[in-house]
Amino acid sequence: MISACIALNIQAQEPPVKVSYQSLDEIHQLVTQHIKQKIDQQISEPTIQLRKLSPTLKLPQCLQPLVLHDRSSEETVGRMTYSVSCQQPNWRVFVPAEVDGKQAVIMTTQGILKQAVIKSMDLKRVLLPYKQVPRGSIINLDTAIGMRTKKSISANSILKIKDLQPPYWVFKKQQVTLITTIGSIQVKTKGIALQSAVEQQQVPVKNMTSEKVVRGIVIAPNTVFVP
Helix, strand or coil: CCCCCCCCCCCCCCCCCCCCECCHHHHHHHHHHHHHHHHCCCEEEEEEEECCCCCCCCCECCCCCCEEEECCCCCCCEEEEEEEEEECCEEEEEEEEEEEEEEEEEEECCCECCCCECCHHHEEEEEEEHHHCCCCECCCHHHHCCCEECCCECCCCECEHHHEECCCCECCCCEEEEEEEECCEEEEEEEEECCCECCCCEEEEEECCCCCEEEEEEEECCEEECC
16 A cells, blocks of 8 residues: 655744824823913913714824824814824825813003003003903003003903004103214214104104204104204
8 A cells, every 4th residue: 555645734824914003192291282382371271172083983093203294373262173294104184173262351450541651550461361352451460550541441451462652762842862973973862752653654853952953763762863
């Protein structure tokens, strides 16, 4: 009897390659941290809501640091969308977010007349829900103090940028320093401004020595340069 031997060549199978996926939580944390840094000290009692990526989304593990792009860098409240991208491998996702909270505004403590120079006692800082804050509202006291009003403003009004004008550097009937140059020599005299004026504005001034009226340019508070 002839016996046949059948040799089976069994090849060892390689283990399947394990695919690594990008952590979606890492993306969400990156966006949240960016928002917190952006609104720090600008929004009180903030709430941040992300529209999280679908858990079924499978992104290849990024081999480089994630890159966040903020298309609304000037916005601190409301709806915003952030993109998070990877260069290796190349992919990009978008994460919508909504920020709510209270925002500081500057309000008047009393009525202010037209053309009046605003003083610290005229203003107060108040926190309001951001949806109640009109666009263009002033949020910093230092921005308003020293400015002039374009119109009369009633008490307890939210102060807006459009309501204000630059401060006067020279006041009508107030003494100013007149500066002129003769060759390389600078000459200073005293004068009386005949009208109020702001920086770089031309203003008539009565020279207290010669009694003549000259025109000069306001270059500093209470200082006028005569060409």
